Amino acid sequence: MKKKISLLLLPLLWVMGFSAKAQDIVADKIIAKVDDYIILKSDLELAYQSFLQSGDKLPGDARCGIFREMIINKVLVAKAEIDSVLVEENAIDRELDQRLRYMVETYGGDPDKIAQYLGKSLEQIAEELREPIREQMTVQKMRSEVTKDLKVTPSEVRKFFKNIPKDSIPLFPAEYEVGVLIKNPIANKAEKERVREQLLSFKRQVEAGEADFASLATLHSEDLGSASKGGDLGFHDRGELVPEYEAASFALEAGAISEPIESQFGYHLIQLLERRGNLYRTRHILMRPKPSEEDIKTTELLMDSLRQVIIENPADFQKIAVKHTDDKGSRANSAMIANPNTGSTKLLAEEMDFTAFQVVDKMKVGEVSPPLRFRTGDGKDAIRILYFKNKIEPHVANLEQDYEKIQQAALSDKRNQVLNDWFLDAIKEIYIDIAPEYDYCGILQGL
Incomplete structure (x- = not known):
């Protein structure tokens, strides 16, 4: 069946619906398939509820707009798999760590309050967040790949601005x-020494068989992204991690544990898991001295x-x-x-x-x-x-004061068209099936 779609560049509202209560989630049902990926009815409803809470607006039926964006994102992920466009694990770890830290701060810096409110430990939340974050970052990387060399000339900017109806020229705040x-x-020397001694204590416990490194990382590491995986950072190539960490890692034999190593992030206790030439896999416990x-x-x-x-x-x-x-x-x-x-x-x-x-x-x-x-x-x-x-x-938009913003709007418009054209080509390689009850959205009509 030939169908058509326009590409929306909406934020991913549906990464994790933490604000939704379990009793509000409708019974799961597959409402769309995109190659090997599926969209559940509960995914859409969580995203829709998040959208309503955000106070944002969308033209037309908001639920359909969100559903359309979810399908587009699945197409981008499926095409990324075909084209071998991958997101590095350390990038996912950094993003996950940042989000978990934000959550902890939101709940007053107490992870136990998160578990109390959501009924999930921080480790469980991290596990649930990892794949949605991977998907979101893959979508962003694919969009960037498609439009990476795109530019607009000054004449294109002027033409774009000239084509805006006079009654639609925005008033900028x-x-x-x-x-x-x-x-x-x-942090003072005494605090730094306290952290070093704590890490040395962990090292002694592991080497004496009294504790497991992964369990200690889960309990004590301040790198929240990797803590949920027992401190495992996965494989890295030379130059990907900070020099102090890399040097200490390459000085270890497989299974060995380093002395506490200081970097810009704090103090690391590192265990080398495996090395393959310039590739190495480690886990660590990160602790930051507190000023x-x-x-x-x-x-x-x-x-x-x-x-x-x-x-x-x-x-x-x-x-x-x-x-x-x-x-x-x-x-x-x-x-x-x-x-x-x-x-x-x-x-x-x-x-x-x-x-x-x-x-x-x-x-x-x-x-x-x-x-x-x-x-x-x-x-x-x-x-x-x-x-x-x-x-x-505040003023009415004009090229003299607002060239940068108008240039960005012109570039965004051009990017949307390029992405839309790319999507129309990509969809020829990808199987899409939408549940009949969602045909009213008209997401793929006309292709």
Whole structure:
């Protein structure tokens, strides 16, 4: 049967429906098959409930729009398998670790509260999240592969903007440009030694046959992504992990355990599981020394001194921040907070993290905040100074002020068309079957 589809670039709302209660999930039934992949009715209902809770809007029937996106994602995953487009396990581990840390923070930093509310341990949640995350990252990688060389010329940008009906030209809200200087408090020697001794104790227990390395990793490792797998990081090639970790791993015999190794992530206790030439498989227990209140206050005093220098020389903020920051991301962006969607330095209020916006919203352009405590994405305590560089007032979109955004919109439009054309070709290689009761969505009509 010939059918047609338009490609939507919606977020994956359905990765894990943690907010849904078990009694709300409808009985499972296969409602679509895409090659070897299936979509269950409960998958769709969980995604739909998540969409309703998000407050977002979709044109037409939202349930059909979400169902269409789920089918498209399955096609992308199926085609990735055909084309051997794979996501590395360490990338999945990092994403899983970040999501688990966010969940722990949401529940007040207590994993037991998560288990109490959801009826699942953190390890069970990690196991359930791994494959949906793999699928999401595979979808993102496939989309990136299809459109990786896509560009728009200035004439294409102007043409795109000219073709927008006058009554549809958007009114852009206020935008902010904010600089940031970040320092990570350094734990004192006594705390570092405590962590080292704890890891050495684990090593002695395993070597004496009193404990199992994997069990200790599950219980104690602060790398939440690998902890759910007994600390197993899978196979890696040279250059993929931090140098200190790699060097210690290659110095081990299979089954042997390292001394505690320090890296930018904390202290690792490493066990080599297997080596095949330059490929090696390890598991580890990661523990991070925790800065004391005194350590944090010492960093705050340093940051306050830097703030005074910046106040006296505001034009030199970026130069000072790039020199002193501990954050590689902002250093690479000339000490400016990058827009997570476009990579530019212009941010809508909702594109800043909430606590940063609360501070900036009370500042005047050119002002520098006092040192502020916050938690980084990987769960570390840190101190930051914010510099309110510029504010662009609300205005009707125009090429002079908004070229970057219009360029991104033109590129997105071109990307959608390329992805749609790619999909129409890809679907010829892939079997798709949709349950009759969902034919009303018209997802594949006309092909």
